[in-house]
């Protein structure tokens with residue numbers, strides 16, 4: 540039965556009650572050989588068409604890859620394709636999942652923008668070749684769903700946070716909740732600059748989250764504050780210009796984040812996290828940073 544929770548008064552469990560889920564051991568990254576800003580499908584891309592330094596982008600991507608490797612994740616690589624300049628953002632084409640028996644699954648996205656729809660079959664093919672069962676949403680009922688751009692696992696738990704409003708539809712989470720038999724906490728996004736949940740919400744560990752509060756409704760903030768013990772808030776500058784909340788903390792300890800997020804980084808260190816700063820300036824031009832440049836896997 541679908542279990543989608545959109546307000547705090549619908550909460551009928553606490554995080555500690557939920558079954559545990561293993562932490563990811565691998566990441567998939569897509570080499571940005573054809574990465575550029577070619578069209579505008581989010582506000583960050585406006586005025587950036589043709590502005591990407593492609594050599595610099597590949598150097599930045601290499602350093603992000605090295606950091607994932609350094610913190611102990613097995614990095615799997617796939618090449619992008621001509622005419623798919625956003626394929627590097629491989630958080631978006633799917634939502635992977637490991638079930639209680641250890642079987643691996645991937646739900647394929649329905650991309651919101653036509654320009655990105657052709658990316659999905661390439662990622663699906665990679666999953667099929669790597670022991671994942673592919674699943675699909677009913678396109679006659681669901682308009683869009685952009686994978687881990689909007690659907691974010693609660694660290695170590697069988698529960699998903701689901702953003703909706705710009706790139707994913709609320710109805711997608713009914714199907715996802717049923718398919719994976721998990722509760723989904725639905726969060727409406729209300730600021731177009733934060734068009735994916737991963738631009739304003741970063742789960743750091745089971746008890747801690749980093750957010751940009753103005754991207755959410757009051758009801759969303761109530762859910763976040765109820766389910767996390769500690770909520771670290773990013774300023775508008777660090778969230779919108781530096782994508783602070785698009786950081787990635789795959790193990791509950793190490794945070795990989797765009798360089799220059801001074802206030803957020805101090806708060807992260809004070810809370811006991813190890814901070815690894817990296818330049819993703821060429822990817823910020825397209826509206827993405829560390830979190831969207833990888834897909835977490837098991």
Ligand SMILES: NC(=O)NCCC[C@H](N)C(=O)O
Nearest residue numbers: 581628688735825826827831
């Ligand atoms: N935030 C993400 O999860 N992904 C970044 C996607 C950037 C790409 N230019 C897009 O607008 O779809």
